[in-house]
Amino acid sequence: MNSPESKVTNASLFDRACELIPGGVNSPVRAFRSVGGGTPYFVESGKGAFVVDVEGRKYLDYVQSYGASIHGHAHDDVVEAIISAARKGSTFGAPTPNEVVLAQLLIDRVPGCEMIRLCSSGTEATMSALRVARGFTGRNKIVKFDGCYHGHSDGLLAGAGSGLASLSLPDSAGVSPSSIADTMVFEYNTVPTLDESVAAVIVEPVAANMNLVLPVAGFLEGLRAECDRVGALLIFDEVITGFRVGFGGASKHFGVTPDLWCFGKVIGGGLPIGAFGGRGEVMSKLAPIGPVYQAGTLSGNPVATAAGIAALSLLDESSYLMLAGRSKALGEGLSKVFSDVGVNVVVSVFESLLGLFFLDTAPRNYSESKVSGDSGLYSIFFREMLRRGVAFAPGAYEVIFPSLAHSWDDIEWTVDIASAAAGEVAKHIEKRSKS
Ligand SMILES: Cc1ncc(COP(=O)(O)O)c(C=O)c1O
Numbered sequence: 001m002n003s004p005e006s007k008v009t010n011a012s013l014f015d016r017a018c019e020l021i022p023g024g025v026n027s028p029v030r031a032f033r034s035v036g037g038g039t040p041y042f043v044e045s046g047k048g049a050f051v052v053d054v055e056g057r058k059y060l061d062y063v064q065s066y067g068a069s070i071h072g073h074a075h076d077d078v079v080e081a082i083i084s085a086a087r088k089g090s091t092f093g094a095p096t097p098n099e100v101v102l103a104q105l106l107i108d109r110v111p112g113c114e115m116i117r118l119c120s121s122g123t124e125a126t127m128s129a130l131r132v133a134r135g136f137t138g139r140n141k142i143v144k145f146d147g148c149y150h151g152h153s154d155g156l157l158a159g160a161g162s163g164l165a166s167l168s169l170p171d172s173a174g175v176s177p178s179s180i181a182d183t184m185v186f187e188y189n190t191v192p193t194l195d196e197s198v199a200a201v202i203v204e205p206v207a208a209n210m211n212l213v214l215p216v217a218g219f220l221e222g223l224r225a226e227c228d229r230v231g232a233l234l235i236f237d238e239v240i241t242g243f244r245v246g247f248g249g250a251s252k253h254f255g256v257t258p259d260l261w262c263f264g265k266v267i268g269g270g271l272p273i274g275a276f277g278g279r280g281e282v283m284s285k286l287a288p289i290g291p292v293y294q295a296g297t298l299s300g301n302p303v304a305t306a307a308g309i310a311a312l313s314l315l316d317e318s319s320y321l322m323l324a325g326r327s328k329a330l331g332e333g334l335s336k337v338f339s340d341v342g343v344n345v346v347v348s349v350f351e352s353l354l355g356l357f358f359l360d361t362a363p364r365n366y367s368e369s370k371v372s373g374d375s376g377l378y379s380i381f382f383r384e385m386l387r388r389g390v391a392f393a394p395g396a397y398e399v400i401f402p403s404l405a406h407s408w409d410d411i412e413w414t415v416d417i418a419s420a421a422a423g424e425v426a427k428h429i430e431k432r433s434k435s
C-alpha cells in the first residue's frame, strides 16, 4: 500500500472516498471540516500510542478512537483474544459464554448496577436506556443537557455536542419535530426543576463532547434528588467515562448512583459494542421478560465481548493511577507552554480526559465552552501539532485521550511539540489583533 508504485496518498484516498462516501468519511468529525478542512490522514496501522498513515507518516495519537482504546492500539492481549474468538466463529445469533463473563465484569465493577444488556454501539445503549426508562415509568418526556452528546438517535439530536457542535448544526435535518417533541434541553451544571411527566434525565456525568466540562459540586447530587422527588429515572451516559475515569466509572467516583448506565468504547476493547444496565426492577422490563422491546443481530458479539473482557481484565487501580499521573503532567505541560507565549488557556484534566480551552476560566456549560470553540484557535493549534506528528482530535469540542501506552517520554515530547505549536497560535493572535 505504501510502495512508491502504488502512489496511494491521503489525498488520493480522500478524493476517491468523497466520491463513494458522503464527505469521504463514515463519521463527520473525521473529515477535518471543523478544523479548517483539508485532507484527513488515512490510518494504515496503529500500535500502542502511535498510528501510521498510508504515506508512512507516524503520529502520536491522542484520539485513540475517541477514548475506546485505553490500552493504546493493538495491545497484544486484546489482539490475541480477538483472534482466538474469531477462530471459533464470529457471530451465531445464539447466546455465548463471553456475554455472561462480560456482564459479570461490568456488574462487579459498577456498584448499584444489577443487570446488563449488551448491544453494538453507544448510540444503541442510550436509545435503549431511554426506551426502558419510558417503559418503566409510563412517561414520555426526557431531559438532556445542552452540549452533551448521546449518539445519533433521533430523540437525542437536540442540543447535541461533539460533531454537531463543531459543524454548528443546532440539530439534524431528517429528525422530525415529533421525535424531539418529548426532549427537553437544559443548561449543563444547572439542576432543572422537573415535573411528573419526566421519564428520565440523561447526562454525561463528566461532559466530554463539549470539550471537557466538569460537573460542579452538587450538580449530579441535585439531579439525583430531583429525579427522586418526581419519580424520574437518572441515566448516566458513561460511554466515555465508563472504565476510563476509574474502575467503577464516574458514578463511583462521584458517589452518585443513577438508575441506569450506558457504556461503550472501553468495554469493547476497540470493537463495536455498547451496553446499558441498572437496577434489576428497571432492566426486568426488557423483552423477553418484560414489555419493552430491544434487540440486535450482533448484540453480545463473541469477538467484541472477547476483546472487551481482555481489555477490562488488564485494568486495575494502578492502571488508572498511572494514566491519571501522565494526564496531569500533560495538562500542566500544555498550560505552561501557552503561558510561556502569553496565550491564556485553561487545561481541564479529569483523570485521563483533558480539555483545552482558549479562555480565562474553566467553562461550566456549552455556551461558555463555545466561546473557546468559536475563537478558531483550536484549529490552528491542531494543525500545528499534526504537522509536527501529534494527532489531537479534529474538533474543538472533542477531548484529548491519553492511553496507557503513552509513556512519560511521549508526554514530554508532546509538550515540546506543543511549545512550538503554541508559539504559532500566539503569532496568529498577534497578527489578528493588528488586522
Ligand atoms: C457520551 C457518549 N454517548 C454516546 C455516544 C455514542 O456512541 P457510539 O458512537 O458508539 O454510537 C458517544 C460517542 O459517540 C459518546 O461520547
Ligand SMILES: N[C@H](C=O)CCC(=O)O
Residues within 6 Å of the ligand: 027, 028, 029, 030, 066, 149, 162, 163, 208, 209, 240, 398
Ligand atoms: N465525540 C464523539 C464520540 O465520543 C466522536 C465520535 C464520532 O462522532 O465519530
